[in-house]
Structure formats: structure tokens, C-alpha cells
Amino acid sequence: MAKDFCVLGIESSCDETGVALVRVSGASLPVLQAHALYSQIEMHQAYGGVVPELASRDHIRRVLPLTQEVLHEAGQALQEVDVVAFTRGPGLAGALLVGAGVACALGASLGKPVLGVHHLEGHLLSPFLSADAPEFPFVALLVSGGHTQLMRVDGVGRYQILGETIDDAAGEAFDKSAKLLGLGYPGGPALSKLAEIGNPAAFKLPRPLLHSDNLDFSFAGLKTAVMVQAKKLAVAQNCAVEALPKAVLADLAASTQAAIVEVLVKKSLVALRTTGLQRLVVAGGVGANRSLRDQLNRVCAQRGVRVHYPELHLCTDNGAMIAMAAAMRLQSGIETASEVYAFDVKPRWPLDAL
Ligand code: KG4
Ligand code: ZN
Numbered sequence: 001m002a003k004d005f006c007v008l009g010i011e012s013s014c015d016e017t018g019v020a021l022v023r024v025s026g027a028s029l030p031v032l033q034a035h036a037l038y039s040q041i042e043m044h045q046a047y048g049g050v051v052p053e054l055a056s057r058d059h060i061r062r063v064l065p066l067t068q069e070v071l072h073e074a075g076q077a078l079q080e081v082d083v084v085a086f087t088r089g090p091g092l093a094g095a096l097l098v099g100a101g102v103a104c105a106l107g108a109s110l111g112k113p114v115l116g117v118h119h120l121e122g123h124l125l126s127p128f129l130s131a132d133a134p135e136f137p138f139v140a141l142l143v144s145g146g147h148t149q150l151m152r153v154d155g156v157g158r159y160q161i162l163g164e165t166i167d168d169a170a171g172e173a174f175d176k177s178a179k180l181l182g183l184g185y186p187g188g189p190a191l192s193k194l195a196e197i198g199n200p201a202a203f204k205l206p207r208p209l210l211h212s213d214n215l216d217f218s219f220a221g222l223k224t225a226v227m228v229q230a231k232k233l234a235v236a237q238n239c240a241v242e243a244l245p246k247a248v249l250a251d252l253a254a255s256t257q258a259a260i261v262e263v264l265v266k267k268s269l270v271a272l273r274t275t276g277l278q279r280l281v282v283a284g285g286v287g288a289n290r291s292l293r294d295q296l297n298r299v300c301a302q303r304g305v306r307v308h309y310p311e312l313h314l315c316t317d318n319g320a321m322i323a324m325a326a327a328m329r330l331q332s333g334i335e336t337a338s339e340v341y342a343f344d345v346k347p348r349w350p351l352d353a354l
Helices: 041-045 050-073 093-110 119-129 170-180 187-195 221-238 247-275 289-303 321-332
Strands: 003-012 016-025 032-040 083-089 116-119 136-141 146-156 157-162 279-283 306-308
Touching: 003 050, 003 093, 003 321, 016 050, 016 116, 016 321, 032 050, 032 321, 041 050, 050 093, 083 093, 083 119, 083 321, 093 116, 116 119, 116 321, 119 136, 119 146, 119 279, 119 321, 136 247, 146 247, 157 247, 170 187, 170 221, 170 247, 187 247, 187 289, 221 247, 247 289, 289 306
Parallel strands: 003 083, 083 116, 136 279, 279 306
Antiparallel strands: 003 016, 016 032, 136 146, 146 157
16 A cells, blocks of 8 residues: 555444545545435434434445545545545444445456445544544543444554443443433434433442443343333323423433443443553444533543543534544554455454454
């Protein structure tokens, strides 16, 4: 690969179509030239969650117009793209196939190589797009809708999983609890907004595996506890859970958020202690959570640990992180883009299999 090159990245693993252009110049950190995003949230809201078939069809509608938008914003021609990167997995098979198909068709028609990227590596490296980029090595707390992992990261592609969820992910705990409280989809942002006016100590909810001697998580029991508590209150007030007074729902939301955040913060501290590292990187959609950021900032400042986050708008799925992960893999020489356009996708793909 030349020292200077330009990567077009396409993300289509779930309910967001993202496209971005990243430029690599020598050994400097790759720079984002432009990115565009289309969120399908409104479309799926009517169904209370992501409908995979509708997601795939919508990616088809959005991906090329978004590509044109990105090229226009960057003032670049399609022919100037050197590599086309796409999310190869994990994610919804049909949705992934749209991004992979379009990326390979673009690559084949331009005579440029393509590269399939791991979605979680995209999240993991997304803080390198921020003004306050981290340095290796660090502990990473990856908290998305489908994954919750603590990792030791020594460099691009050098990921050691220290612990992960044995059932629901942190994002799933937010989403499922929010649904129970009638807050709709996606639940994380809605639940955390309502939590702002609630009392986090109002209800005693479980902190699963908080004191276990490993770095694994378990959030499935939490949503059950939220449901039991909410139903108890609803029976006492003779109403449906969604019809509970806003202040009560806010207390439930705040207590739920407090339980999730406490476990994430405590386990991150244990990971820092056991690895002896002084740097923490938070990535994935739940990394946008204000309470998580506030508490991590506080405890890390007390311990002299630097914390890095992706920019708020790059916490959830986007094309910039896919272009960035491809750029960093190519730049570090651990990967070469391919001119074989017989693509596949990996709906299930553990990060440590990279
Ligand atoms: O990383 P992401 O966009 O998708 C996956 O790769 O899964 O993460 C989406 C998850 C959802 O569960 C969503 O509810 C959660 O991130 N999320 C939040 C917040 N913003 C997004 N959870 C808590 N607080 C937020 N502010
Ligand atoms: Zn994601």
C-alpha cells in the first residue's frame, strides 16, 4: 500500500447507513475528510425494534446517495478512492450484504481493492477520530447494543478480551428496561434522558457479578428486576406500567441506569488495576451515556487514569469508524486490501478471532 491513500468506508450492519472518507498520510493518524449518516430509527419505531428485512431494504436506498454526499463534501471524485472498506460483521446478515455488495461493486468497477472490517474494531478505534486521541496500550470498555467487553489493547489488531457479558449486553439492558417502562426504541437515549429527573437510589436493583473475581458481566437479571418492580408499582396504583406517574418512571429509569453504570465503572477499574494500565478507552453506543461518562471521569481522575471517548456523534454506528479501522489496519501493515470481489459477511464474528 502507498504511504498516502484514501479509504471510503461503508457501515450497514444494523439500523444506520453510514459512509465516510478517511485520508492516510504517512505515519500520521488517518484524518476524517467527510462522513454522512442515515438513521432508520424512525422507520423501526413503529415496530418497537429493528426489523431486519426493512433495514436491508433501507440500506439499499441510502448507501449510494450517502456516498455521493460524502464525496461532494470532501470535494473528491469517486476515482480518487484508493480502497473501499465495508462492515463484514457482526450484524444482521441481509443488512451486511448490502454494504458488502455495494463496496465490492464499487471496488470492481473502479479497479480498486476492498477490505471487510470488523464492526467492533470500528467502535474500538473510533476514539482515534477525536481531537484527544488515545495512545496504545489501553484498557477498552466496549459497550454497544449487542456487546459488552473489557479488553486489553496493545496496538491495532492486538486485542485480548479480559471479560465480557455472559448474557445481555449493557445496551440491551438499557433497551429492554426502557421498553418495559414504555419508553420505546431505541431505549438507551430515552431511558437516560428520563433518568436525569429521577432518583438513582429510589429502587434497589441488582448489580450482577459486581463482586465476582472475574471481568465478566451479566445484565439479563436486571431487566427482570426492573419488570418485577415496575409491575408491583403498577398493581399498587391500579394502572399499566406506562401509565405510572412520570416521577415514578423517572426514579425507575434512574435506578436502572445507576445499576448498569456502577457495574461498568467498577469492572473497568478492576481491569485497569489488574493490567496495571493507566489509560481507558470507552467505545460503542452506551459510551454516549452522560452518567457513565461523568462517573468514569470522576473515578479515573482520582486515580490519574486518562479516559478517552469517541466524539458523541460517533459513539453509535457510523461509517467514519469503519473507514478509520480499515485505514489503521492498512497503515499498520497487518492487513492488505483485496482485489478478489467474491465477498462474504460474518453475522457472528468474535473480535478475538481477528
Ligand atoms: O454501538 P451501537 O450504535 O450499536 C451496536 O453496535 O450495537 O449501540 C447502540 C446501543 C443501543 O443499545 C442504545 O440504546 C445504546 O447504544 N445507547 C445508549 C445511549 N445512546 C445509545 N445507552 C445509554 N445511554 C445513551 N445515551
Ligand atoms: Zn455498533
